[in-house]
Amino acid sequence: MKNTLALLGGLSPTTFLRDYWHKKPLLIRQAIPGFTPLLSRQELFDLAAREDVESRLIRQNGDDWRMDHGPLAKLPPLREKEWTMLVQGVNLHDDAADALLRQFRFIPDARLDDLMISYASDGGGVGPHFDSYDVFLLQAHGRRRWRISAQQDLSLVDGMPLKILKNFQSEQEFVLEPGDMLYLPPHYAHDGIAVGECMTYSVGFRAPAFQELGEAFLQFMADSIDLPGRYADPELTPTRHPAELPAPLLARVTEEINKMRFTDDDVTIFLGEYLSEPKASVYFDPVDKPLTPARFVQAANKRGIKLSRKTQMLYRGKHVFINGESFAVGRADKTVLSMLADERRLDKSALQHASEDVMEAFHNWYQDGWLELF
Incomplete structure (x- = not known):
């Protein structure tokens, strides 16, 4: 309980679930004080190159977005701006990542999904978007600027490889440092931009x-399914409309189903x-x-x-x-x-x-x- 209280900024799981879960965002400064990345940059890159790991590379050029699915054998130069690499299910491949995910087991395992790690160069992000599930965004390295909005307009830009919001209007803005964490309920619009090189850990939930x-x-x-017997119509009478479905046939099959x-x-x-x-x-x-x-x-x-x-x-x-x-x-x-x-x-x-x-x-x-x- 003590660790969970720190993780949730002093809130008990009961209070968090009652007041925030599915309802409104929560910014938690130093949810994990002194937090450092569980995997080095190179270890994360190595994971992204594996066949058994789900990964994506996202690059932005103005209003144009490009997404490539892994395995990612080759990545852009580190000095190149505005690119992001996402690695899903890191908890399946690393004990420390699994232990971090398990800190959120005040939520049932049936709802807990995975730990995703996002690596971004300066200016990197995935565009303003919303998720259909709850998410905790833990800053692991560097800084990321988050802009969030409770807007009801969730229409998307057509023809994009990513689900980019067409009319994003920021209402609040935060810069997260290592150890800071932001909780967002489902369908809450948000946009995270890397301030220099950064890594963000996302704890997602199944919905x-x-x-x-x-x-x-x-x-x-x-x-x-066990429906014995076969359709029969011993009382059949001549029809004047042979192409019409017989009412007795419909009634009998409906009864059985x-x-x-x-x-x-x-x-x-x-x-x-x-x-x-x-x-x-x-x-x-x-x-x-x-x-x-x-x-x-x-x-x-x-x-x-x-x-x-x-x-x-x-x-x-x-x-x-x-x-x-x-x-x-x-x-x-x-x-x-x-x-x-x-x-x-x-x-x-x-x-x-x-x-x-x-x-x-x-x-x-x-x-x-x-x-x-x-």
């Missing part, structure tokens, strides 16, 4: 569109699998020479275990979800598994309560790279 969820849910439920019902359990299992599913760019590295089950149990009981940085583990009721998979568990196993999901690690004392079935699952996850030994 899937209901249309996206609805389509995914119907696909998820497709294999579960209306028999489909979705339960709370259906939605819970869908949502748990959907929100724990790794992104397309995420790859796990299986253990080359895994320990045998017996040796693994010995090592785990001695050293403890932890989830991989890339693993997303959630739970609800009797259901446990991990990396897009789900299973139901009994009360005793649920205690151990929910502790692992919440703490993302289990020490040897906690493992004493794990059943053989749970230890077998841990061994499988260890082999797949989802879980690691301390």
Whole structure:
């Protein structure tokens, strides 16, 4: 709680969520005093050049914007002005970045997305825009000038590779130094410009569109639909309009389709699998020479275990979800598994309560790279 209070400028998570979350911006000076970049400039550039890392390069020339997607093997000269490199999901590849992201776990994991790092040369930015999700913008190196606005006009410039606001009107302006942080709710217009070379860390949150969820849910439920029987019309009479859909056909099919019902359990299992599913760019590295089950149990009981940085583990009721998979568990196993999901690690004392079935699952996850030994 003490660290969270500092992170939120002395506000408790309860107060922040009540007064600011989804409502209004919050500028927090020295949210993390003395903060320095977790990765050097070169380490960040090396990440951007990898196939398994999502990155973008954005360059501005007056009113013209250009965006290139990674891998970014070659970047503009450092002395060149007005370019920005964005690297998504840095928390998946670096322990310190993952630890920083986890400081925001007063928000449920189901909503927490990733840590993005923006590197910009002098004058660099991505233009005035808005996000559809909440974001915390932590200054890591150098300075960035933020202009923000609560404007309702969110119309965009046509024909741009980026979503640039057409009529941005700044209402407030701040210059952030290393350790300063700005929170912005969804759809709050903002424009950040680098003052000299700078790095900004963005903690973003998942806010899937209901249309996206609805389509995914119907696909998820497709294999579960059970409508036995076949259409028949033994009472059929001659028609004078052969091209017209018969009313009895429509009524009968409507009746059958209306028999489909979705339960709370259906939605819970869908949502748990959907929100724990790794992104397309995420790859796990299986253990080359895994320990045998017996040796693994010995090592785990001695050293403890932890989830991989890339693993997303959630739970609800009797259901446990991990990396897009789900299973139901009994009360005793649920205690151990929910502790692992919440703490993302289990020490040897906690493992004493794990059943053989749970230890077998841990061994499988260890082999797949989802879980690691301390």
